[in-house]
Amino acid sequence: MSKGVNLKELSQRLNLSQTTVSRALNGYPEVSAETRKRVAEMADKLGYAPNSQARRLATGRSMAIGHVIPRSIHEMMNPIFLEFIAGAGETYSQHGYDMIISVVEDDREEDAYRQIASRKKADGVIIHGPAQDEHRHLLLKELNLPFVVHGRIPGAEKETSWIDMNNRRAFERATNLLLDLGHTRIALLNGLENMDFARRRRRGFEDALSARNLTPDAALVRSADMTEPYGCDSAMEMLNSDNPPTAFLVSSMISAIGVARAIGQCGLKTGKDVSIITHDDALSFLPNSGEVPIFTCTRSSVRYAGEKAADLLLNMIATPGAKPTSLHLDAELILGQSTGPAPTR
Amino acid sequence: MSKGVNLKELSQRLNLSQTTVSRALNGYPEVSAETRKRVAEMADKLGYAPNSQARRLATGRSMAIGHVIPRSIHEMMNPIFLEFIAGAGETYSQHGYDMIISVVEDDREEDAYRQIASRKKADGVIIHGPAQDEHRHLLLKELNLPFVVHGRIPGAEKETSWIDMNNRRAFERATNLLLDLGHTRIALLNGLENMDFARRRRRGFEDALSARNLTPDAALVRSADMTEPYGCDSAMEMLNSDNPPTAFLVSSMISAIGVARAIGQCGLKTGKDVSIITHDDALSFLPNSGEVPIFTCTRSSVRYAGEKAADLLLNMIATPGAKPTSLHLDAELILGQSTGPAPTR
């Protein structure tokens, strides 16, 4: 349990060959039970742990998964990303994989992937935040680097492995709930709509409206980075307009908090005068739980998504030729305090 | 620019030895300018990139920095951590280092560090969130693994390298500001007080009070994980008590948002009836900027801290014997909309 012996010393101490010791430790069959035990004991007496670089070199597998994060604020700052990472990281360490994260300038993202492939830094990667004009998957295929998408790449659903929640359906259901409560002027504060998930959410919103012969009012639909001020400012303007909305559908808890602030500042009451439904990624520092959660929401744990994405990826790496697989998660629709019947004038 | 040649093939194509090619590419002097150029051209024509595992094995340096994150919610979920990582990650990639993150069960944290050391997974690590009864630094010294602390380890300030903001001073100044505005009943919503930073903040708060012969009211001081509901619930209870505070000093923007929500729900106005000063870590998804920021705050960019911590660590690794160094950052005190003179009854 200390100095750091290597395989050679260990095998000498045991009067065995490196081959045998290596096999004993790695569970190969051609070594007697007794020897294996002897080896194991000596190994932990001497605190032997194989040098990972050497092992990686010899096996040709780097035992690591890469996550490339463009430095741009649109991605890394995202607490959702953090939670995803936490989930994935757990899976990795359970399987002996390392997680390596590269924060790079936006214009060097492709370069980062190429490096991972050519220098064999990772055995696979995860694509975060697929956009409308996505291209990373093509590069990765060319590089022959296994990958899993968190989200979906429009037009490449069949040929890639991905995990995603049913964004369209979630927002359709949320919209329907509001409609059922009598709201007809519903605002949508969406995420950036060059992101695939945001498009799907908007589609769900629009589908629900048109199913009841309503059309969205362009003045009530916005799209931006999901910050708190975005929620507050947008809501403030809309509430002060001539024809204010009675309900808000918001893409993130953080912005929803902003909306609630705006509502309060206008002297109105959330869940009474104005309703809010938000999507809740179940971020651990923004709990929305309790008997009756603060916000009515569509909820889907992004941490869980991270775990599953990692599972998928590790499987792909273990069985190379396998067909792409994907996981479609459904969000729960949870009633909280932020919704109520549309106020009658 | 494709297949992935290795050094051997590259050198054969050039009719040079591996030695020479390696040296040419790594900028060693004992190779002619002409040869170097020839090598460089062929290298990028063939898309050569050294296999990192092999290089690491040969050099004995893993060119990676480790971050061990206990799975426990108290740490990883922390968006502050994310922002720190983003900063550090940038520095790493600028210097050709990888960042490897291990998410581990709480009781396997020590194990994770031992593995990093014995399997040579990283050349150094960063200690996050030093607590009151900190011990990781002792382990790391025993393991001979360079490290930098984000925060300070009480009692080990001289013998460790760290970067920290002046928590005590920041909260002292914030408290003084409130006192100057005439507030005397000031609540403190602190982070978990087994964390070093939280202790210092409380000290700053108490120092400022006692300098004016005031003593903190225990009913107005709390300590917990810095979530939104924590802020809201705490504020709600205090505001509804017999002797409510007129100002809140809050350890994080997220909780401060909760406090603001509570104030609104009580029908009061933030910045008028009740003041708030929060600490602002300058998280990118929680901007508190603008002409007059929403919250009056003490601000210190944790992203910047991440960059600097990485710098410190890389320096330590580059110059082994060097003395521990540290960086003490001062927070800015920024006036926003959330503070005003104490209301007169």
Add this chain to the structure above:
DNA sequence: CCGGGCATCCAAACCGCTTTGGATTTCGCC
């Protein structure tokens, strides 16, 4: 008693790079 089969174990090659310790050539200078 002998040869095949099985259980064990080992020497050596290999993974792809860095680096040591020369070997060879070139060049300036006396």
Add this chain to the structure above:
DNA sequence: GGCGAAATCCAAAGCGGTTTGGATGCCCGG
């Protein structure tokens, strides 16, 4: 013209594992 220094380049020895292709010894049936 000869000689040492400087400039170039190379073969080979690591780095610390895994893995191939046997050896060796033992047991058993014929």
